[in-house]
Each structure stands twice: as C-alpha cells, then as structure tokens.
Amino acid sequence: MHIVVCIKQVPDSAQIRVHPVTNTIMRQGVPAIINPYDLFAIEAALALKDQLGGKVTVLTMGPPQAEAALKKALSYGCDDAVLVTDKLFAGSDTLATSYVLASAIRTLDQENPVDLVLTGKQTIDGDTAQVGPGIARRLKLELLTYVSRIVRVDPAARSIRVERRAEGGVQVLETRLPALITMLEGSNEIRFGSAPDLFRAARAQVRRWDRNAAGIEDITKVGLKGSPTIVSRVFVPSSRARKALQIGFDPANPEVATQALLDKLLAEFPKVKKELDNKRAAAGERHE
Amino acid sequence: MSEARTDKPIKKRKIKLNEELLAYKGVWVFIESERGHVHPVSWELMGQGRRLADQLEVELCGVVMGAPGPDLEAQCQAAFAYGAERCYRIASPVLAEYRNEPFTRALTDLVNAHKPEILLLGATTLGRDLAGSVATTLKTGLTADCTELAIDPEDRCLLSTRPTFGGSLLCTIVTLNYRPQMATVRHRVMPMPDPQPERTGLIVDFEAGLIETDIVTKVLEFIPDEQRDKPQLPYAEIIVAGGKGLGKAENFKHVWDLARVLGGEVGASRAAIHAGWISADRQVGQTGQTVRPVLYIAAGISGAIQHRVGMEGADCIIAINNDPGAPIFDFAHYAIVGDCKQVLPALGRTFAAYLAQQGR
Numbered sequence A: 001m002h003i004v005v006c007i008k009q010v011p012d013s014a015q016i017r018v019h020p021v022t023n024t025i026m027r028q029g030v031p032a033i034i035n036p037y038d039l040f041a042i043e044a045a046l047a048l049k050d051q052l053g054g055k056v057t058v059l060t061m062g063p064p065q066a067e068a069a070l071k072k073a074l075s076y077g078c079d080d081a082v083l084v085t086d087k088l089f090a091g092s093d094t095l096a097t098s099y100v101l102a103s104a105i106r107t108l109d110q111e112n113p114v115d116l117v118l119t120g121k122q123t124i125d126g127d128t129a130q131v132g133p134g135i136a137r138r139l140k141l142e143l144l145t146y147v148s149r150i151v152r153v154d155p156a157a158r159s160i161r162v163e164r165r166a167e168g169g170v171q172v173l174e175t176r177l178p179a180l181i182t183m184l185e186g187s188n189e190i191r192f193g194s195a196p197d198l199f200r201a202a203r204a205q206v207r208r209w210d211r212n213a214a215g216i217e218d219i220t221k222v223g224l225k226g227s228p229t230i231v232s233r234v235f236v237p238s239s240r241a242r243k244a245l246q247i248g249f250d251p252a253n254p255e256v257a258t259q260a261l262l263d264k265l266l267a268e269f270p271k272v273k274k275e276l277d278n279k280r281a282a283a284g285e286r287h288e
Numbered sequence B: 001m002s003e004a005r006t007d008k009p010i011k012k013r014k015i016k017l018n019e020e021l022l023a024y025k026g027v028w029v030f031i032e033s034e035r036g037h038v039h040p041v042s043w044e045l046m047g048q049g050r051r052l053a054d055q056l057e058v059e060l061c062g063v064v065m066g067a068p069g070p071d072l073e074a075q076c077q078a079a080f081a082y083g084a085e086r087c088y089r090i091a092s093p094v095l096a097e098y099r100n101e102p103f104t105r106a107l108t109d110l111v112n113a114h115k116p117e118i119l120l121l122g123a124t125t126l127g128r129d130l131a132g133s134v135a136t137t138l139k140t141g142l143t144a145d146c147t148e149l150a151i152d153p154e155d156r157c158l159l160s161t162r163p164t165f166g167g168s169l170l171c172t173i174v175t176l177n178y179r180p181q182m183a184t185v186r187h188r189v190m191p192m193p194d195p196q197p198e199r200t201g202l203i204v205d206f207e208a209g210l211i212e213t214d215i216v217t218k219v220l221e222f223i224p225d226e227q228r229d230k231p232q233l234p235y236a237e238i239i240v241a242g243g244k245g246l247g248k249a250e251n252f253k254h255v256w257d258l259a260r261v262l263g264g265e266v267g268a269s270r271a272a273i274h275a276g277w278i279s280a281d282r283q284v285g286q287t288g289q290t291v292r293p294v295l296y297i298a299a300g301i302s303g304a305i306q307h308r309v310g311m312e313g314a315d316c317i318i319a320i321n322n323d324p325g326a327p328i329f330d331f332a333h334y335a336i337v338g339d340c341k342q343v344l345p346a347l348g349r350t351f352a353a354y355l356a357q358q359g360r
Helices: A038-051 A064-076 A093-109 A131-139 A195-203 A254-268 A270-287 B040-058 B071-081 B101-116 B126-139 B248-260 B270-274 B305-311 B340-356
Strands: A001-008 A010-011 A032-034 A055-061 A078-084 A116-120 A142-154 A159-166 A169-176 A179-183 A207-208 A229-235 B027-032 B060-066 B086-091 B118-122 B142-146 B149-153 B157-166 B169-175 B181-185 B204-205 B217-224 B238-242 B266-270 B295-299 B314-319 B334-337
Touching: A001 A038, A001 A131, A001 B086, A010 B040, A032 A064, A032 A116, A032 B118, A038 A064, A038 B040, A055 A064, A055 A093, A064 A078, A064 A093, A093 A131, A093 B126, A116 A131, A116 B126, A131 A179, A131 B126, A142 A169, A159 B126, A169 A270, A169 B027, A179 B126, A179 B204, A229 B238, A254 A270, A254 B314, A254 B334, A270 B340, B027 B040, B027 B071, B040 B060, B040 B118, B040 B149, B040 B181, B060 B071, B060 B101, B071 B086, B071 B101, B086 B101, B101 B126, B101 B149, B118 B126, B126 B142, B126 B181, B142 B157, B157 B181, B157 B314, B169 B181, B169 B305, B181 B334, B204 B248, B238 B248, B248 B266, B248 B295, B295 B340, B314 B340
Parallel strands: A001 A055, A001 A116, A055 A078, A078 A207, A116 A179, A142 A179, B027 B060, B027 B118, B060 B086, B086 B204, B118 B181, B142 B181, B238 B266, B238 B295, B295 B314, B314 B334
Antiparallel strands: A010 A032, A142 A159, A159 A169, A169 B217, A229 B169, B149 B157, B157 B169
C-alpha cells in the first residue's frame, strides 16, 4: 500500500489576535502547527500501514518553513515527506491548490503507485473543505468525505469500505482503490512517535519540489493567475448602531441590576416577552 | 491569503466577461434532500436567492435531484412556494441516495446545459462534498460558509462574505472571469422565508443519462442517528452560553442552572470546548452550530468573530463579562460588566420570580 497524506501548516488560530488600533492580524509569535484535522488523516494512514504494510508519504504545499510540519509528520512514523514550494504558488485559492497537489500526487504515483490519498476534512484557517474534493476530481479518484471510520481495505481486491458522516446518519460505503478520503475529527487519536522515528525525523531530508519537480504542466493554473476567486476586502464587522445598554451591577445588591434588565427586556423585546410568557403559562398548567 | 490591512479594498478588480460567460444568467439554489426530506437550509437559501435574483432582474431556479417519484414533484412545488420561478428536475434511480459521483455528474451537466450565473448550496456535509467537486469540474470559484451574500451594483458580481483567519476577521470574496459563481451557506445563518403556497412555476426535466453500473461507489447501509439525547441548539428559542471567562469548569453549572430556569439550551464558545468544560456538540460559532434564538445570554464569552457569526441572528443578546472591553459588547443589546458567578445566579432568581407569577 502506498498512502499519500496531504497536510497543511496553519497558524494556531486560537492564538491569533487582531490589533485593536490598526485592525491588522498580529501573527508575530503565533505558533505554526499541523492543521489539527490532518492529524486524524496521518493516524489513519499509519494504522493502515501497521495493518497492511507499505509506505506513507506526507505531502504539503506551502512556504519553505512548512518543512517543520512535514518533519513533525515524519516523527509520527510517516516514511517520506515532500514539500511543494514555489514563489509562483503564492495567492493560490482552493482550485489552484488542488491543481498543484494533484500534479504532485501524479508525480509520486509515477515513482510508486498511489493506492489511497488521505487528508483532514478541512483546515482551521481556511475552513473550506474544498481542496480534498478538488484533488479527487482532478485525479479521477473515488471521493469519500467526512469519513468517521475506515472499516477495511482489501489491497488484493482493490476495495475499501468506510463509514461516512452524512446528514442525519452514517452511510456505509464501499468503493474501489485508488480513492481519496477526508477524515472526520475524533475518528482516532494521533500516536506518540517512537524514539527511532523521532531520531529519524530529526535527520531526515524533506524533499523540496519546485513547479518543475512537482510536474506542473500549466503555470497559468497556479497562484493568483490560476485562482478564480480573489479576496476583495478584509474587515472587522461593524458594531451595532445602538451601543449595548449598560446595566450597572453592584455585587452587594445583584438583583437590582437583573430586575432592571428584565424590565427593559420585557418592554423592548416583545418576542422575548412572548417566549417567557409562554413558558410561564406552561409552568402554570403543570402546577394546576 | 496574504497579510492585509483591513477595511480597504485589496485590489481593484477588473471583470470583463467574454461573450460565452455573459450567457450565464439566473440564480440557482440546489435543493438538498435525503430520503425525501428536504434540508431546511435549502429554503433559507431560496430566500437569499430571491433577493439576489430580484436585484439582478433574473430568474430564480431550484434544482431537485433524486429517485423518480412524487417526492420530487412535491419538492418542486415547495421551491415555488419559497420563491423559485423554475425548477430543474433530475430524476434517476441512481440518485436515490447521495453519492458524490452521480450527483457531481448530473449537476455539472445541468450547469453546462442551462448556464446559471450564481449557484448556491447548503454548507452541509452533502453540500460541501458536492460543491467542491462541481466547482473543480467546472473550473470555477467557490466560497464556503458565507455569512452574507450581496450583488455589486456596478459589475453585477456576487459578493460573498465569510469569516477568515480562523474567524478573527471577515473577508469579501469575488469570483473573477469564471461562471457560475458558487457559494455555500450554513444552516440557520440566513432567516427562513415565509412560503407562499399559491405561487407556481415551471418544471423542466433534465435527462442526465446516469447508469448504475457506471458508478463505482455503492451505499451498503444507512444508519440513522439517534435523536434522543442530542442538544437541539439550532432551533432553541432561548440559549444560555458560557465561555472561558467563567474561569473554571465548575462555574459552568451557573450556565446550566440559568438555562434550566429559562427552559433553554446550553451553548458554549470554542475556548470552553477546547478547555474540555463541555461537550463539542454544544459549540456555537463558525466551526460549531449556528443558532437563531429569541434570547441569547452569553456569559464569559469575549465575542470573537468565529463565535459572533454563529449567534448574531439572535433577536436579543445579553452579554455578561468581566472585561468592559470585550468585543461582545459591540454587538450585544444589553451589557452587564461583572462576575458571571454573581450575575448568573441573580438572573436565575429574577427570571424564576417572573416565571412563577400567575399569568394575567
């Protein structure tokens, strides 16, 4: 089995702050991490390797410093790491990104045929969930999104069975390899890397591919030029026209404030009053 | 996305559609159904679609897909009631249950045949799976999880606004010289329009030529969720939500107590979930659930954009926070600066007293 895991290095969004005066993103000191959703894909790939043998290649597109994310992935036990990096890729949207990654996977497939591509259900910075389906369409792989469990893989029969989170239930799907799977959160827990893997990762060479090495055939399909969407404006949402009404709170007399709040609420929000009155009527009936 | 100073257009865009792209006309809404049941996000989108179509002075169309039968007919009629003038219907046994491949093929072929300028889908697991595949096949732009849709009066472009940078800012995205312009919107982000059952429209059947033996992926089984114990946040009328400002896990009990008094649901911010104070199915916000209650009480929640986009559809927001500079006070209706441990129990007593009064 040759499994390719696509990951992305993202800023730890829990730590991003917006500068209060200039309204710019303050990224200094924000740690870069592997997109947390991708960890479920890495673990699923390693579990399949434990079971069936083979090789796990981890792949990312990004700036040179994204190498750190790949080294981290190697330390978990992935065998090979490829960083696709080129100035031309800057500004790529999801369509252009899927073109670059699909080209790189095709190149990997020529080295060693790829049976399965795994990735997280989405990233925490873009939150689009579009790149996985995009790669699958471009490579004509069977697409299985929001997979909560890989039930079994039969390399001889070239078949795979999974459980997929759907609206209102779980679909059990069976399809053919090669396939692309996006993994749902909570489907497993990433392992601690073994000591040999940690040492190996520290010394390992991450392969760096530019557009030529990655097998990009058409450079008009990457970067800003290859992106149908552009960000035309970034902004902080406006405040309400009317500032929030401040209710003074005195801890010594807490119910003065809460009673004042309730009175305002009942007077100014008839829908809230109606909802509360319905609850009151329902409670009254229960007591009778 | 690049580093950008906010509140300023990043670049002047040049959109000059060629003749082929100018032929793309009309606003489409994909009507999502699973086993005959239409997902309500489809009708919320229909309400938005109506507004966009009116502004563009074009037709609003629904797209229904599924196994042949009376369900599809009923879905078309419902689409007319919610504002569509026309429905494209693709009926095939291959479409009985959702699978990526046949749905992608059918929708892609329909778009290529009838050329809409805008195509909207729900940001559900089905909608995102389908939208990503269709956009890549059509090689066009797609914007996920929009919180606002508008038309630029100058160039008739769709302006899709969504949270960015992990929900700390908003951005507006446009699709350049590609059509259709595609967007997904999450459930409960847009208001549900009132249906007008007397409205009618035109049903156009489309033959997608799907053959089961061409489709590799098979559905072996569908296991429905057990609904019993799941919190029903999206439809709750009263929600009391807690955040990191509560200080520690034990203090969440004040949130539960107030919710019990009010007969409401309990919600939480992403930070409270990450701290492990409460289960993830109660998260309100961009990566959690979107809610539209009559009353939302936010206790110890700072009000980051990723939270705000999940709850600003509430009619009335009460914010309680120790920090007078918390962003939540910028969009709450009532603000109490104070310690949640003191304010929540006092609110509980006040509401309990009101609810215990005899109705007049």
